[in-house]
Amino acid sequence: MAQEVWGVDGDNATWEHIMALGDVEEFPAPVPAAPILHRLNVPAPLRSLTLRTAEDYRRATRLLPARHRPVHAESETTRPLPSPRLTTKDLLDRISSLGAHRFPEDGSSGRDQSLAMLWAVSRIAAGKPRLAPWASFHAELRPLLAAFGLPDSKVGPESPFCALPGSGLWEVHGIESGSSSGSLPETGTLDTVQPVAGLTHASAELLQDPPTRLEVVVKLCSTHLDDVDQRALLSQVGLAGYATADGLLDEDENSGGQEVAPPERANGPAARRERTSSSLVRNAAIANAVKELHGHTCQVCETRLRYKRRPYSEAAHIRGLGSPHDGPDEQPNLLCLCPNHHVLFDGLEIYVDVDGIVRQTHGGDSLGHLRRHADHWIDEEYLHYHRTLCELNRLTKR
Ligand SMILES: [Zn+2]
Numbered sequence: 001m002a003q004e005v006w007g008v009d010g011d012n013a014t015w016e017h018i019m020a021l022g023d024v025e026e027f028p029a030p031v032p033a034a035p036i037l038h039r040l041n042v043p044a045p046l047r048s049l050t051l052r053t054a055e056d057y058r059r060a061t062r063l064l065p066a067r068h069r070p071v072h073a074e075s076e077t078t079r080p081l082p083s084p085r086l087t088t089k090d091l092l093d094r095i096s097s098l099g100a101h102r103f104p105e106d107g108s109s110g111r112d113q114s115l116a117m118l119w120a121v122s123r124i125a126a127g128k129p130r131l132a133p134w135a136s137f138h139a140e141l142r143p144l145l146a147a148f149g150l151p152d153s154k155v156g157p158e159s160p161f162c163a164l165p166g167s168g169l170w171e172v173h174g175i176e177s178g179s180s181s182g183s184l185p186e187t188g189t190l191d192t193v194q195p196v197a198g199l200t201h202a203s204a205e206l207l208q209d210p211p212t213r214l215e216v217v218v219k220l221c222s223t224h225l226d227d228v229d230q231r232a233l234l235s236q237v238g239l240a241g242y243a244t245a246d247g248l249l250d251e252d253e254n255s256g257g258q259e260v261a262p263p264e265r266a267n268g269p270a271a272r273r274e275r276t277s278s279s280l281v282r283n284a285a286i287a288n289a290v291k292e293l294h295g296h297t298c299q300v301c302e303t304r305l306r307y308k309r310r311p312y313s314e315a316a317h318i319r320g321l322g323s324p325h326d327g328p329d330e331q332p333n334l335l336c337l338c339p340n341h342h343v344l345f346d347g348l349e350i351y352v353d354v355d356g357i358v359r360q361t362h363g364g365d366s367l368g369h370l371r372r373h374a375d376h377w378i379d380e381e382y383l384h385y386h387r388t389l390c391e392l393n394r395l396t397k398r
Pocket of ligand 1: 184190298299301302303338339340341
């Protein structure tokens with residue numbers, strides 16, 4: 001097998017050891033290894049390890065004895081739609097039908113699989129690898145199932161771990177058989193074997209896009225998780241950022257019950273926000289240009305504040321700069337607002353509808369048209385993202 005993969009050198013010798021890493025993430029563009037090796041104090045060039053392409057790997061695995069071959073939990077015959085390209089619509093459709101593939105004996109439901117899926121989405125939002133070992137999946141999913149699973153459910157993490165490949169969005173590596181054998185592996189077996197599982201490469205790629213990610217979270221919350229305390233759930237899986245447009249938590253939610261120093265009013269009304277967002281390398285010039293363009297007049301209420309004998313307004317990002325929104329710092333993603341409307345906009349209490357009318361998230365009352373300036377083009381995509389967030393906020397505040 002080594003000869004097949006690496007060939008032979010002048011002495012007709014080849015590598016003696018082959019190490020399987022499980023899964024290899026491929027970067028969209030080449031990443032120079034030298035700076036990384038330097039940081040890790042590994043002398044370059046690295047001669048003891050050679051990564052082969054996935055294609056090489058597939059070709060080579062045929063040369064392994066059958067029992068060592070990595071087997072996907074899904075069976076070849078039941079795998080849905082082996083389409084090469086997964087679209088956002090496919091992704092959302094498959095999210096809707098989670099729970100359709102399950103093990104007959106364990107009574108699992110769309111709820112358990114959705115919780116696992118939400119956990120997987122949060123990994124992507126946090127920049128973690130899509131695949132995780134059974135031990136971490138077990139440790140992190142168990143409390144989620146206990147708190148948000150169906151009442152009196154006996155379903156453990158092993159059920160979504162092994163049944164999710166049926167959704168076509170999930171893969172398991174390292175166990176001999178999953179749903180193809182028709183029965184759920186024992187937890188003990190999983191503990192011994194430590195298989196890894198997670199989103200497929202295609203679904204993880206789609207979820208890298210923040211608007212798609214948000215659509216998926218809304219879909220999960222509105223279909224299978226509509227009966228749970230979604231705000232608490234999002235917070236527990238590390239997606240609390242969806243509670244605000246800028247991804248920053250309200251102070252009362254941020255404090256975790258501890259005393260918080262009052263914001264420094266002397267630094268201006270938006271001291272906390274300015275301080276936090278500076279870490280995101282906000283471009284003050286872009287924000288100032290928008291504020292100047294509007295003459296510091298709020299685009300919602302036309303207020304033009306004076307503060308310390310100067311006009312005062314705030315530039316609000318429509319799709320927030322922070323995680324999980326990862327919006328861009330550019331003029332089409334900004335609004336010029338008074339501090340009141342900035343707070344309401346970031347807190348998802350108001351949004352701009354498709355006709356350009358500012359509305360209250362709860363109740364839908366109109367606050368009038370968003371005032372526009374001919375030289376300040378606002379990207380409808382960002383307003384759509386903010387509206388979707390407000391929709392999620394409406395769901396989670398029920
Ligand atoms: Zn205003």
